[in-house]
Amino acid sequence: MVPLSWYLALAAALFCVGLYGVLARKNAVAILMSIELMLNAVNINLVAFWHYLTPQVPSGQMFTIIVLTVAAAEAAVGLALIISIYRRRSTVVAEEIDLMKW
């Protein structure tokens, strides 16, 4: 059988890939995609723990569903923000969106 640690390691790897994307990508849409990767990594963790440790209690799956909901909301609002910024400033480059500075 597959050990739990394999899943955890995979999740950690996926999370760090997503983190790199969030920190390094220029395009705001790409940053959003990276965030989705990170959320998926967390979901893998949650389901894996549920499967291996507490299969009788639905909490693990429940959290996954909540995360899914938040991810959907975040994607919708995030993309709306990006499109709105694009309309006003004609850019989606995260570095150029720096209104909130001194």
Place this chain on the structure above:
Amino acid sequence: MTAAQVIFLITAVLTLGAGVYVVAARNLVHAALALIAAFFGVAVLFVLLQAGFLAAVQVVLYIGAIAILIIFAIMLTRRVMEDTGPQTNRQWWLAGIIALVLFGAIVFSLRLVPALQGVTAAAQPIPTDTIEKLGFAFVDPNQYLLPFELASVLLLVALIGSIVISADRK
């Protein structure tokens, strides 16, 4: 090596590969397609973990909705982003180092938790009525009724909010 392990490894490699392509690709549309592949890999992992419902939700929601949304956003904002040239900012190397260090730290700290060592199979048999339990848990006031309702409110707010934000005001 069991068949499950083989399937896991193949899936894991594909998922990670897709993830890396997402953050590395120059062409954003390609990146979005790789993102779909990664989502699909995660869905396979959910099946391996005997969470069939979640696997279905993963496919429907992530691939069916979020990925499509992202592709739309890419297409709407495409004109300003050249597919050529570097797609990363100047701090990419620092970001890489931090990601690697974090990965090391996580893997390293996993080894420190004794409860996780040597867990290779489910502690109890996986119940066959997981979906049923899930459904009841959602509407049971003693369990997850409140989070469930809050999540629906959150979705509603996000829906309205995104319409308001992206509406074309003259």
Place this chain on the structure above:
Amino acid sequence: MQFSEAFIQTLTWLIPLPPLLAFALIVLVTNRSKTLSHVTAIGLMGLSWVMSWIVFYYTLSIEHFGEHVIAAAVDWLPFGSAAMGTQPLQMGVLVDPLTSVMLFFVSLTCLLIFIYSVGYSNYGKPRDDHDRPGTPPHGVEPLYSRFFAYLSLFAFGMLLLVVADNLLLMFVGWEIMGLCSYLLIGFWHARNYPDPKQITPRQAAVKAFMTTRVGDMFMLLGIAYLYSQAQTLSFREILRSDEMLTHLATTPSVVAGLMVSHVVGLLLFAGTIGKSAQFPLHVWLPDAMEGPTPVSAMIHAATMVSAGVYAMIRMFPLLSAGWRPGDPLTPPMLAMAVVGAFTALFSATIAVAQSDVKKVLAYSTISQLGFMIAALGIGGYIAAAFHLVTHAFFKALLFLGSGAVIHGVEHGHHHAEQLAHTGGHAAHAPAAPFDPQNMFNMGGLARRMPITYWTFVIGGLALSGFPFVTSGFWSKDEILADAWVHAPVVFVVLAVAALLTAFYTMRQISLTFLGEPRSAAAEHASENDSIFRPMLLALVVLAFFAITAGWVGILEDFLGLRMPFPNWFHGYVGGVLLEHPPALEFNPVPLAASLVVSLGGLLFGWWVYRGYRKGADDPLAGPLGAMYAVLRDKYYFDELYERLFVRPAVWLSETFASEWVDKGVIDGTLHLVGRGALRLGRIFRDYFDAPVVNGSGDLVGESVKRFGRSFRVIQTGRVQQYLLVGMAIVVVLGAVLLLPGLGQ
């Protein structure tokens, strides 16, 4: 129809309110639409009229109505308590015979004047290029909606005054009317005349307001004094309580030799002198003719000036407290008799020499009000009330008739001008400004404007007391009869005034309607335009009442005949008083006198003016000589007041107060204080504020600023950089937390 008493009480509360509602509606909602505005005003005024007449009709069926009045009141301000021996101030409504008679004619004349105004303001005519807000209309009145709003507010004030059951509420209505009078006299506020000496509507409005204010001030004093002595202002409590009246009539007042009731009565009478334009505060009323004619009719003939007389009639028990028929007059009554009789004669003489058709009527109004005041002064309570009612009808009729005449002549003027232009009179020099109100420019209008002529004649005959038919005869006859019995001197004065009244009325009719047209305008005058329809309607209805209103007060044993109907008015209104006044015996002397003066005056007037020709001098100017100029210039009262009051007041404010007191004394002191304070401030600034306070403050501020400046570079606004820093800290923190566990 049967009504319950509660219903009638509610109705009484509601009577003044529809015009107020109309005012609010027109001002806030409908002012853009002329049609909607006048429909609102007339509709709601009509509602008030219906309610008033229902109340009047109901009171006819009450036996001994004087004792069983309709009254309702609510506590207003809760000050005053049984412990202090005072009652809470109450506000309420009261319908007694006097009120109900007032309601009868006030609501009707108001309604008719509203209807008349529709035509008078040229409703339905196209807009003229010359129409500017604040000037008389060529086409349709530009401020049409506003005019109806003001009229409605005015009607509210009058109805409120009539139904009020106490002096204070009555005073509120009184002042509302004062305001409306100001607004309406100055309605054509932008109008200017080429002759700088001619008073403009704007000045006339100010003059009217200031003059009546003098009287109002005294009246307010009187109300306050009465309240302090009687602890109440309610009409019923003061006027129908023998105890209270005796108390007031026997308590010495602050003025030596006078009782409280005397002082209060004199002060209240001062208010009436202002409001009803009695001598010496009569100067505002003729100038108030600068307002639109419906306003002159409404305010300065039918309602507002009657309000002054109404207040006196209302307060008559107080004015005459302690007086029995046959006793010497009380001081307020004496004052009223003297002032009223003098005013009646005095202004009748002025009216004889006026050339403006409205000015004649204005002085005639003052004169007739003098009749009423004099009648009250000699105890002719019912005669005064009777004349008030009949006068309201025929004077409103005359004013509205004169408005129609003016309109007709203006019409003719425009028509004649058009003819002159199209007729090719190329050398048509710019004519001198045409005065459509000057009677010497008229003549012969009887043929051009027959309905106006006949109604005007009816009004004029009523005013001069044409025997047996017109209402004016009966009421004036009653006043003369009263005067004959109580005060022969007053009788003589009033008889002469009545003679003059008949004379100037006939003069006016002759100059205006009879003879040959004396100008092109008069030749082309007409009343066939559509705008005349509402005007003529009002005239005809008023003419009906100008005749019939007198028939309710005919003496029972008149000429020794048994009249088929009793003297209803006497029985009805007399019930207001505590003691029903005895009906006068029929007396042939005053009857003969009134026959002689009215017929004689009319005949004489006709004889003098029958052959008047264009361009000739006024036939009176020759025989009267220098006196004519004095009369024409109104005994120079305006000039006298200008010297006596206006110039000193202007000097007081401009030279004394402004130059000496304000700029010299007050400003000087202020500058001194200011300079001292400035010096003190400079010392503080130089030796305390600048080094100590500013120094430490700047130190703190500067250091924070420097700190911020050096650190603000890390705030780039780039979210990824922030996140990177955040993650670096997480990694470092994680290392710090996890590394110690390594050893185990």
